[in-house]
Amino acid sequence: MISSGLINGLIMGGVLSLPVLGVAVVYGITGVPNFAIGLIGVFGGFTTWYFLSTGLITAILLGIAVCFPIGFFLQRVLLTPLGRKKSADATLFFLITCSFGFIVEGGIRSLFPRATINIALPRLGAIHIGNVSADGFKFVALFVAVGTLIAIRILEQHTQAGRSLQATSQNLKLATLMGINTDLVFSLAHGVGCSLAAVGAIFWGSLYTLDMGTGWHLGFVGFIIAVIGGIGNIWGGLISALLMGMVMSFAGYLLGGVWQSVILYGIVILVLIVSPRGIMGSERAL
Amino acid sequence: MAEPILKVTNLIAAYGPIIVIKGIDFDAFEGEIVGIVGPNGAGKTTFLEALVGNIEVREGEIHFLNKRIDGLPVMKRRKMGMMLMPQENYIFPYMPVKRNLQVAGFLNTDEEKKELLEFVYRLFPVLAEREKQIANTLSGGERKMLSVGMSIMANAKVILIDEPSIGLAPKIVTALFENLKTIKEETGKTLILAEQNVKILNIADRIFGLEAGEIRFCEKTEDLDEAVVKELYMGE
Numbered sequence: 001m002i003s004s005g006l007i008n009g010l011i012m013g014g015v016l017s018l019p020v021l022g023v024a025v026v027y028g029i030t031g032v033p034n035f036a037i038g039l040i041g042v043f044g045g046f047t048t049w050y051f052l053s054t055g056l057i058t059a060i061l062l063g064i065a066v067c068f069p070i071g072f073f074l075q076r077v078l079l080t081p082l083g084r085k086k087s088a089d090a091t092l093f094f095l096i097t098c099s100f101g102f103i104v105e106g107g108i109r110s111l112f113p114r115a116t117i118n119i120a121l122p123r124l125g126a127i128h129i130g131n132v133s134a135d136g137f138k139f140v141a142l143f144v145a146v147g148t149l150i151a152i153r154i155l156e157q158h159t160q161a162g163r164s165l166q167a168t169s170q171n172l173k174l175a176t177l178m179g180i181n182t183d184l185v186f187s188l189a190h191g192v193g194c195s196l197a198a199v200g201a202i203f204w205g206s207l208y209t210l211d212m213g214t215g216w217h218l219g220f221v222g223f224i225i226a227v228i229g230g231i232g233n234i235w236g237g238l239i240s241a242l243l244m245g246m247v248m249s250f251a252g253y254l255l256g257g258v259w260q261s262v263i264l265y266g267i268v269i270l271v272l273i274v275s276p277r278g279i280m281g282s283e284r285a286l
Numbered sequence: 287m288a289e290p291i292l293k294v295t296n297l298i299a300a301y302g303p304i305i306v307i308k309g310i311d312f313d314a315f316e317g318e319i320v321g322i323v324g325p326n327g328a329g330k331t332t333f334l335e336a337l338v339g340n341i342e343v344r345e346g347e348i349h350f351l352n353k354r355i356d357g358l359p360v361m362k363r364r365k366m367g368m369m370l371m372p373q374e375n376y377i378f379p380y381m382p383v384k385r386n387l388q389v390a391g392f393l394n395t396d397e398e399k400k401e402l403l404e405f406v407y408r409l410f411p412v413l414a415e416r417e418k419q420i421a422n423t424l425s426g427g428e429r430k431m432l433s434v435g436m437s438i439m440a441n442a443k444v445i446l447i448d449e450p451s452i453g454l455a456p457k458i459v460t461a462l463f464e465n466l467k468t469i470k471e472e473t474g475k476t477l478i479l480a481e482q483n484v485k486i487l488n489i490a491d492r493i494f495g496l497e498a499g500e501i502r503f504c505e506k507t508e509d510l511d512e513a514v515v516k517e518l519y520m521g522e
Contacts, residue, residue: 166378
């Protein structure tokens with residue numbers, strides 16, 4: 001039971017960690033919590049599903065690529081100018097991004113013929129670890145999450161673009177004074193974050209089903225897990241996603257499925273009271 | 287007489303409805319250290335922020351390298367060669383020392399980056415020793431050295447530093463000011479320092495006295511009555 005709980009928790013955490021990385025990148029760098037990010041990711045998932053007949057790789061790349069300009073221009077046209085206003089606060093961004101989520105939801109409903117889909121990606125067969133067996137495809141999500149995280153780290157360490165992202169997230173005023181185009185950095189980060197959310201939605205849509213509710217769920221749960229990890233701290237986000245996956249998995253085994261959310265959100269409240277900057281620490285608090 | 291590298295005419299700058307800078311005339315020449323002294327609330331920080339474009343200028347003109355720049359954004363002024371090190375939050379706290387310096391020098395060529403890094407490490411050997419250390423684990427004095435090192439790496443023609451001595455022990459302030467003098471002598475850069483520490487009088491070529499948003503005097507340091515300046519503008 002313990003090994004089964006661990007492996008299932010790991011898999012659930014792996015799937016959850018992808019939208020969490022999107023949230024962590026966007027909020028960590030821009031300081032704007034985008035609650036529409038899950039819906040934008042779902043838009044990417046629907047795009048992949050719609051174009052599957054053109055080829056698997058093309059469809060996945062299209063799904064990921066279409067989310068980049070949405071995030072980029074959302075930041076460039078709406079959020080960056082709003083952020084300059086003195087009246088801009090977290091409540092305003094909450095309302096704006098939620099409203100944008102409803103616009104994306106309307107867009108999905110009007111553009112695609114179905115409201116609930118399953119993305120039929122090729123399976124890898126069962127993988128056996130001890131006496132536990134699981135769909136091998138589920139492990140891919142975990143590897144993709146870890147691989148993405150390592151890629152982001154390499155980008156940060158070895159490229160000027162990565163250093164500019166890091167500098168902007170750590171000290172916006174100084175980065176601007178140094179001559180970094182922080183408006184462009186914000187837009188790029190938001191584009192990348194939304195593309196990561198699309199990767200998460202594509203996996204989710206392949207393992208389960210994808211609909212509008214999934215979009216809101218991934219956005220909010222992704223945000224909560226990112227907060228617990230230490231918002232903007234992408235390693236913290238991954239570790240937090242894996243821990244939360246474990247918690248949900250064991251809560252399901254020991255107490256039944258209805259208790260998963262109770263335990264999860266109970267831990268969220270506890271962590272926020274004890275450590276508002278998350279378990280791994282963060283430059284930002286809520 | 288040479289043209290000033292930076293010339294400000296009748297500058298008025300404000301935070302919303304509150305006018306902080308009330309018609310300042312100012313100039314700085316290539317290769318000099320200019321001190322701006324004044325009590326708390328005199329407008330020193332606001333003036334520096336207005337020069338680099340962080341605060342909107344209501345009236346007046348700023349000319350840098352004979353070009354009018356008061357309508358340009360921060361990034362363009364930086365690329366032209368003007369840079370401000372702010373009074374607080376002047377490092378990237380979670381980056382190692384060396385990466386702070388690399389980020390500051392990102393507009394330079396590879397050769398310039400190498401030469402400037404060598405110069406910074408020669409000036410502040412402790413930064414070379416601690417190049418892999420995360421910046422927010424440095425002491426207050428070392429952080430200031432890092433911020434000055436970053437302003438050197440930025441390779442700006444005019445470097446503005448807002449109260450470099452604040453929060454530092456007297457011995458460290460003396461060493462830091464000596465290093466600023468070395469920067470001027472070895473690179474020919476113009477340094478504009480807003481200060482409340484009397485030691486500025488030991489290194490500055492000229493001093494502007496700022497009070498309630500207006501320039502009260504501008505004198506060569508050797509012509510100043512130090513006692514009066516200390517009493518009126520430096521809380522001595």
